[in-house]
Amino acid sequence: xxxxxxxxxxxxxxxxxxxxxxxxxxxxxxxxxxxxxxxxxxxxxxxxxxxxxxxxxxxxxxxxxxxxxxxxxxxxxxxxxxxxxxxxxxxxxxxxxxxxxxxxxxxxxxxxxxxxxxxxxxxxxxxxxxxxxxxxxxxxxxxxxxxxxxxxxxxxxxxxxxxxxxxxxxxxxxxxxxxxxxxxxxxxxxxxxxxxxxxxxxxxxxxxxxxxxxxxxxxxxxxxxxxxxxxxxxxxxxxxxxxxxxxxxxxxxxxxxxxxxxxxxxxxxxxxxxxxxxxxxxxxxxxxxxxxxxxxxxxxxxxxxxxxxxxxxxxxxxxxxxxxxxxxxxxxxxxxxxxxxxxxxxxxxxxxxxxxxxxxxxxxxxxxxxxxxxxxxxxxxxxxxxxxxxxxxxxxxxxxxxxxxxxxxxxxxxxxxxxxxxxxxxxxxxxxxxxxxxxxxxxxxxxxxxxxxxxxxxxxxxxxxxxxxxxxxxxxxxxxxxxxxxxxxxxxxxxxxxxxxxxxxxxxxxxxxxxxxxxxxxxxxxxxxxxxxxxxxxxxxxxxxxxxxxxxxxxxxxxxxxxxxxxxxxxxxxxxxxxxxxxxxxxxxxxxxxxxxxxxxxxxxxxxxxxxxxxxxxxxxxxxxxxxxxxxxxxxxxxxxxxxxx
Numbered sequence: 021x022x023x024x025x026x027x028x029x030x031x032x033x034x035x036x037x038x039x040x041x042x043x044x045x046x047x048x049x050x051x052x053x054x055x056x057x058x059x060x061x062x063x064x065x066x067x068x069x070x071x072x073x074x075x076x077x078x079x080x081x082x083x084x085x086x087x088x089x090x091x092x093x094x095x096x097x098x099x100x101x102x103x104x105x106x107x108x109x110x111x112x113x114x115x116x117x118x119x120x121x122x123x124x125x126x127x128x129x130x131x132x133x134x135x136x137x138x139x140x141x142x143x144x145x146x147x148x149x150x151x152x153x154x155x156x157x158x159x160x161x162x163x164x165x166x167x168x169x170x171x172x173x174x175x176x177x178x179x180x181x182x183x184x185x186x187x188x189x190x191x192x193x194x195x196x197x198x199x200x201x202x203x204x205x206x207x208x209x210x211x212x213x214x215x216x217x218x219x220x221x222x223x224x225x226x227x228x229x230x231x232x233x234x235x236x237x238x239x240x241x242x243x244x245x246x247x248x249x250x251x252x253x254x255x256x257x258x259x260x261x262x263x264x265x266x267x268x269x270x271x272x273x274x275x276x277x278x279x280x281x282x283x284x285x286x287x288x289x290x291x292x293x294x295x296x297x298x299x300x301x302x303x304x305x306x307x308x309x310x311x312x313x314x315x316x317x318x319x320x321x322x323x324x325x326x327x328x329x330x331x332x333x334x335x336x337x338x339x340x341x342x343x344x345x346x347x348x349x350x351x352x353x354x355x356x357x358x359x360x361x362x363x364x365x366x367x368x369x370x371x372x373x374x375x376x377x378x379x380x381x382x383x384x385x386x387x388x389x390x391x392x393x394x395x396x397x398x399x400x401x402x403x404x405x406x407x408x409x410x411x412x413x414x415x416x417x418x419x420x421x422x423x424x425x426x427x428x429x430x431x432x433x434x435x436x437x438x439x440x441x442x443x444x445x446x447x448x449x450x451x452x453x454x455x456x457x458x459x460x461x462x463x464x465x466x467x468x469x470x471x472x473x474x475x476x477x478x479x480x481x482x483x484x485x486x487x488x489x490x491x492x493x494x495x496x497x498x499x500x501x502x503x504x505x506x507x508x509x510x511x512x513x514x515x516x517x518x519x520x521x522x523x524x525x526x527x528x529x530x531x532x533x534x535x536x537x538x539x540x541x542x543x544x545x546x547x548x549x550x551x552x553x554x555x556x557x558x559x560x561x562x563x564x565x566x567x568x569x570x571x572x573x574x575x576x577x578x579x580x581x582x583x584x585x586x587x588x589x590x591x592x593x594x595x596x597x598x599x600x601x602x603x604x605x606x607x608x609x610x611x612x613x614x615x616x617x618x619x620x621x622x623x624x625x626x627x628x629x630x631x632x633x634x635x636x637x638x639x640x641x642x643x644x645x646x647x648x649x650x651x652x653x654x655x656x657x658x659x660x661x662x663x664x665x666x
Contacts, residue, residue, distance in 0.1 A: 021046055022091055022233055023068070023205060027083035029076040030063055037063050039257045045205060050227060051235045052248035052266055057471050057499045059254045061237040065207045068235065069095040094203030096195055096211075104183025108173075108193055111182050112164055115201040119157040122148055155202065167196050170222050171215070172382055188214040199226070206234045212243055213496075216382040217522055239500055241266050242525040280327040287324050294318050341411070341487035341515045347372050347643050348407040349488055349516045350393070356401035357385045357392045364389075365402065368535055368544040372407075372487075372643075375510060375517040377527045377549065380537030386520045390414070390492050393518075406488075413486035417493040420477035427466025431456055431476060434465055438480055454479040470497035478506075487515035495523050524549065546654065551600070554593060558661075594662065601658045608651045615644040 021044060028041035037060045045051065053061050066072045067085075070093070076083055101111060113120075129145045156163055165175060171192045182190065191214055198206065212220050224246045227234055238244055244251070244266035251262045251269035262269040294314045301307035350370035356362045363385035370376055378386045391397040393404060394414045406412070425434050436447050451461050454475045468476070474497050481489070489510070495503045507529040510517055521527055527534075527549045534545040534552040545552045618641040627633050 055254035095207040109178040342485040354402035377531035384537035412488040491519035
């Protein structure tokens with residue numbers, strides 16, 4: 021047991037944040053802490069870090085914080101570098117202070133051993149060598165350079181003053197320092213913020229292999245699934261431990277809830293039965309003993325608490341586009357995006373009903389692409405065209421959070437200002453669907469949290485009822501229930517979606533196609549996220565085989581210390597491709613049947629004079645024919661992949 025909290029109470033002024041907290045950190049556990057926004061997750065981390073104290077230390081109850089020996093606790097707090105002129109390298113080197121102290125002492129011992137070589141000196145020197153190995157002191161420079169580059173920096177950036185970096189970059193530097201300091205207990209609050217997908221995936225592997233304890237607060241469900249082996253949930257000021265990752269926690273909690281509901285109902289029925297028996301026979305002399313026995317049975321029952329369904333309150337908006345767009349929604353050809361210089365060149369097509377996820381490394385132009393398409397940033401070359409009847413709505417998470425509205429303005433007035441023609445009841449209804457209740461609509465804009473600002477911006481966007489949603493990081497600042505609600509909304513949306521996100525679970529649930537920004541190119545994949553990963557894995561395998569054919573087996577590098585290998589399973593891929601081909605064949609048959617029905621309706625004499633209806637039927641027929649062509653292309657690609665695999 022590294023660390024333990026027993027029966028802790030944490031209060032802020034008169035408000036209870038956490039009560040009766042029992043929390044343990046064992047060995048090298050990777051612990052996830054989950055719960056709704058504002059439930060006290062960050063408060064728990066501050067309690068562990070020593071930034072807060074328990075409110076019941078003088079209680080008669082056995083309570084307190086206990087540690088096994090001296091545990092070094094590392095916590096990524098609010099960024100505040102002492103000297104903005106210090107270079108990034110000098111700042112990061114502070115994480116290796118124990119290594120440098122060890123080196124200094126070893127040099128002192130070496131000088132002394134030139135004069136005298138005693139057993140005590142040799143033992144101390146051997147102990148320092150072991151300590152250097154434990155601290156990774158012999159490879160600190162390589163570790164620093166590798167990690168620095170993994171977080172998206174170049175080695176030249178090590179010489180830059182820390183003050184020349186953006187706020188997000190400074191957060192990354194502080195994070196690098198924390199990781200390299202290798203604390204016994206590492207506390208991470210939303211560690212995937214400001215990180216792109218390659219860095220997040222690398223961090224997952226690093227933390228899984230980390231030989232000490234990690235406590236993580238995050239809304240990134242896939243990150244928690246891949247890293248955590250224990251999950252604590254905070255709800256109604258209480259905390260409960262569940263074995264396993266986030267998905268295991270969700271399943272176990274639902275199972276526990278069902279069991280508790282069943283046990284509660286059965287106990288209530290038994291108590292009702294006993295009470296009814298007592299009422300019936302309590303005045304009968306021959307039943308006095310039996311009545312007393314049953315009354316005692318009720319009194320001695322361990323009462324099962326009525327389960328409180330966990331808080332799944334979230335926004336519930338359902339909307340349909342004002343207009344229906346034509347099939348071709350967006351066509352982008354050799355579009356050069358950037359500001360003063362070109363960041364990337366992009367080509368892709370977006371059809372009606374598709375949901376295209378834009379992902380890749382930071383700094384390649386993902387958000388710039390959206391700003392170019394919405395006219396906020398001029399194109400540097402190439403072209404793009406928006407289809408007929410397309411009405412787009414744009415969500416920018418940075419603009420939503422950094423809101424320039426009057427801080428004294430209420431939520432109600434802020435929304436009404438944008439839609440002045442709506443009745444008061446309609447405004448309240450729209451806001452209510454995004455969790456702004458009767459009291460919360462009178463909340464001032466300056467009091468809103470980041471998540472509340474995002475909800476308000478989405479509420480305004482959906483009120484316009486566009487048929488093309490352009491979303492830049494829509495899930496930032498959202499808790500997990502909010503993300504799940506947005507996933508359901510987008511999956512049931514009859515229009516088209518183009519979105520940038522670093523949330524892989526969200527991408528997996530929503531995206532039907534992928535647009536990847538990589539070092540070499542921008543490429544569109546006509547498949548969902550899981551098939552995209554398999555395709556990338558296959559491409560990487562081909563490149564690796566080609567490289568090995570030319571150069572032989574590659575030499576192992578220092579990155580092998582950090583990077584986990586990826587394994588290739590041909591049998592699994594073959595099974596997936598066969599299922600995929602069968603799915604396409606079914607979809608093709610359905611489309612052909614629908615097209616035949618449309619052709620029969622076009623020949624109906626009753627519609628001969630209804631020009632508008634005939635045009636609509638012809639449009640639907642053209643869509644089905646286009647769908648059939650697309651399906652045939654995908655079937656051909658799948659068959660080719662099966663042949664290559666064979």
